[in-house]
Amino acid sequence: MIPQATKDLILDTARVEDVVRDFVTLKRQGGSLWACCPFHNEKTPSFHVVPARGIYKCFGCGKSGTAVGFLMDYERLSYTEALRWLAKKYNIEIKEEDETPEQIAARQRSESLMAVSEFAFNFYKDQLKTEEGRSIGYQYFRSRGLLDETIDKWGLGWAPKSKEAFVAAAKQAGYKDEYLLETGLASEWESDKSVHDRFYERVMFPIHSVSGRVIAFGGRTLLKEKSDKIAKYVNSKESEIYVKSRSLYGIYFAKSEISKRDKCYLMEGYLDVLSMHQAGITNCVASSGTSLTEEQIRIIRKFTENITIMYDGDSAGLHAAIRAIGMILKEGMNPRVVFLPDGDDPDSYSRKHTLEEIQEFIDTHEQDGIAFKTDLLLSEAGDDPLKKANLINEIADTVADIPDAIKRQVYVDTVARKFGIEADIIQERVAKTRDKNAREAGAAKMREEAREKREQQAAGHDDRAAERKETPLQALTGNQITDPSERELLSFILRSGQDPLNFETDSEFYNPEGAQTVAEFIDDALAADDTVFSNPAYQATYDAYFELYDKGLPQDDIILQLLNGEDRTVATVAADISTQKYELTVHNFSDALTTHESWLTNFVPRAILAYHEKRITLMQNNLMRELAEATPERQNQIMASLSRLSEMKKTINSKLGREKK
Numbered sequence: 001m002i003p004q005a006t007k008d009l010i011l012d013t014a015r016v017e018d019v020v021r022d023f024v025t026l027k028r029q030g031g032s033l034w035a036c037c038p039f040h041n042e043k044t045p046s047f048h049v050v051p052a053r054g055i056y057k058c059f060g061c062g063k064s065g066t067a068v069g070f071l072m073d074y075e076r077l078s079y080t081e082a083l084r085w086l087a088k089k090y091n092i093e094i095k096e097e098d099e100t101p102e103q104i105a106a107r108q109r110s111e112s113l114m115a116v117s118e119f120a121f122n123f124y125k126d127q128l129k130t131e132e133g134r135s136i137g138y139q140y141f142r143s144r145g146l147l148d149e150t151i152d153k154w155g156l157g158w159a160p161k162s163k164e165a166f167v168a169a170a171k172q173a174g175y176k177d178e179y180l181l182e183t184g185l186a187s188e189w190e191s192d193k194s195v196h197d198r199f200y201e202r203v204m205f206p207i208h209s210v211s212g213r214v215i216a217f218g219g220r221t222l223l224k225e226k227s228d229k230i231a232k233y234v235n236s237k238e239s240e241i242y243v244k245s246r247s248l249y250g251i252y253f254a255k256s257e258i259s260k261r262d263k264c265y266l267m268e269g270y271l272d273v274l275s276m277h278q279a280g281i282t283n284c285v286a287s288s289g290t291s292l293t294e295e296q297i298r299i300i301r302k303f304t305e306n307i308t309i310m311y312d313g314d315s316a317g318l319h320a321a322i323r324a325i326g327m328i329l330k331e332g333m334n335p336r337v338v339f340l341p342d343g344d345d346p347d348s349y350s351r352k353h354t355l356e357e358i359q360e361f362i363d364t365h366e367q368d369g370i371a372f373k374t375d376l377l378l379s380e381a382g383d384d385p386l387k388k389a390n391l392i393n394e395i396a397d398t399v400a401d402i403p404d405a406i407k408r409q410v411y412v413d414t415v416a417r418k419f420g421i422e423a424d425i426i427q428e429r430v431a432k433t434r435d436k437n438a439r440e441a442g443a444a445k446m447r448e449e450a451r452e453k454r455e456q457q458a459a460g461h462d463d464r465a466a467e468r469k470e471t472p473l474q475a476l477t478g479n480q481i482t483d484p485s486e487r488e489l490l491s492f493i494l495r496s497g498q499d500p501l502n503f504e505t506d507s508e509f510y511n512p513e514g515a516q517t518v519a520e521f522i523d524d525a526l527a528a529d530d531t532v533f534s535n536p537a538y539q540a541t542y543d544a545y546f547e548l549y550d551k552g553l554p555q556d557d558i559i560l561q562l563l564n565g566e567d568r569t570v571a572t573v574a575a576d577i578s579t580q581k582y583e584l585t586v587h588n589f590s591d592a593l594t595t596h597e598s599w600l601t602n603f604v605p606r607a608i609l610a611y612h613e614k615r616i617t618l619m620q621n622n623l624m625r626e627l628a629e630a631t632p633e634r635q636n637q638i639m640a641s642l643s644r645l646s647e648m649k650k651t652i653n654s655k656l657g658r659e660k661k
Helices: 004-013 016-021 067-074 079-089 101-127 131-143 148-154 165-172 177-182 251-261 270-279 294-301 315-330 346-352 355-365 369-381 385-400 405-419 423-468 483-496 518-528 536-549 555-564 568-578 596-627 632-656
Strands: 027-029 032-035 047-050 055-058 157-159 186-188 195-197 202-208 214-221 233-235 264-267 284-286 306-309 334-337
Touching: 004 079, 016 032, 016 047, 016 055, 016 067, 016 079, 067 079, 101 131, 101 157, 101 165, 101 177, 101 202, 101 214, 131 157, 131 202, 148 270, 165 177, 165 186, 165 195, 177 186, 177 195, 202 251, 251 270, 251 284, 251 294, 264 270, 270 284, 270 346, 270 355, 294 315, 306 315, 315 334, 315 369, 315 385, 334 369, 346 355, 369 385, 369 405, 385 405, 385 423, 405 423, 423 518, 483 518, 483 536, 483 568, 483 596, 518 536, 518 596, 536 555, 536 568, 555 568, 596 632
Parallel strands: 264 284, 264 306, 306 334
Antiparallel strands: 027 032, 032 047, 047 055, 157 202, 186 195, 202 214, 214 233
């Protein structure tokens, strides 16, 4: 319990601009400070800090508050935790009031993960000073060129050979097994479920949050003859305090210099970052333990919009750089690339050269991200005209990811000059790609909303099924009018969802390789009318399919996951439909279709028309039932609606080649 007088002192001392600056780069405009909001994704600063009033306010998302409120929102701290954070920052001593046993337990639970992580940090750091630690761990760090100052600053450590040293020390200090396991600092033996160290006989690299708290560790083995069971690196598992995709190695030590120099160097490993910092390049970080993520890029964007990629120059590093370029562009930032001489990575290069030599090499070899990608792919394409055409399309698709229209146009002109073609051709491809991406994003959002709606409805269906002693599939029935057509569309998706629909067209911009798939065509057609299946079982299967489709899984893998999934209703529908032959509700088509591709091109659009015709029939029936009991005014409205529906039905049947009924 923090006494009220201490609370008042903390709140009176804390400056909102000091606290926010620990996480976001603020730029002064008049008497106020501005930044891009750390709570939502934005390109134009709308986050406003007013030091004179001690408050912040985002005019984009509406977040507002004081220094303590900022910590609660951004770091997800409780009120008491935020006060303790501020007290530590401003060196204010907290003299606790007496707490009840219940209050002590509650506080310990809320602080346990961070406390265990901090304890581990000090434990591993101290172990580096022991005889074993100095002879193995310390000697390794020194052999890699790290100075004592660097070792101390970054808190590098040693996990001893004993597999129970840390657990024993932590238990003696009063930490419970559940917290040791939850942070991933300990594991259980399968034989007797006893707890042992996760990290042992490894040098340890602490991972800090943006605010400087130790949230995880990476441990490297030094055994030269490793078996397949011994991984070179072992990292902390994810927990409440550590999410790999939202963490960057070195960000706490680099953030000020990144902001000052308005540039961040992005590397791959712990030692790359440590050696470069030691050499004097202190605005660098690494995405160790995971491929680069959007969340990591957004963390960097709080301090700069300029990222220079410094990956290894091998094949894996080149392709990782290409992937990173696209992701950085999509976030509205400016990617550049620099590769060190053959055989060198940032770690080895920085140990061979002075700061001036390193900076000179970077300045003279740094290359624009899209220019680098173009040169690399162009060298792979050679003189093959088809490969070169595909390359141009791929570069145009990369440009399409740039959100800023002016930057996009500049790159369109640059790419056009590079390949000696009209800028309008590149612009057309960019426009088509942006339109396709927007449609896919919109469709994915609608599917997610529909999925949430269906989950709510499914809960009610399950309850009713239990009351009637029915299976979920028996309860999840739709409408006998639309069910056959819904089943038909689902059959096309489950059996041929990733096959392209190659429509004949005279457009010079039509690219068969970029044609819509069967699944995309059907999804777009249904999304255009905000349509969901009346049969919840079919809709649930539809949603489950597209959730996997959006992840880029191959068709066979999607079907296998549906069949093996936890949702047995979906598994039953998928098994039933995927093992049956097509049963078309649309007849009178030519029997002269000789290929599967042409068959799909003709049948899928007509199946959609047939489905909409059935929906119109269902709406007509519902209106006819309502007509008998409607008021005169409502009857007039119903008759007008019936007339419109009849005209729509007539048009659809005409397109289907059916006689008027």
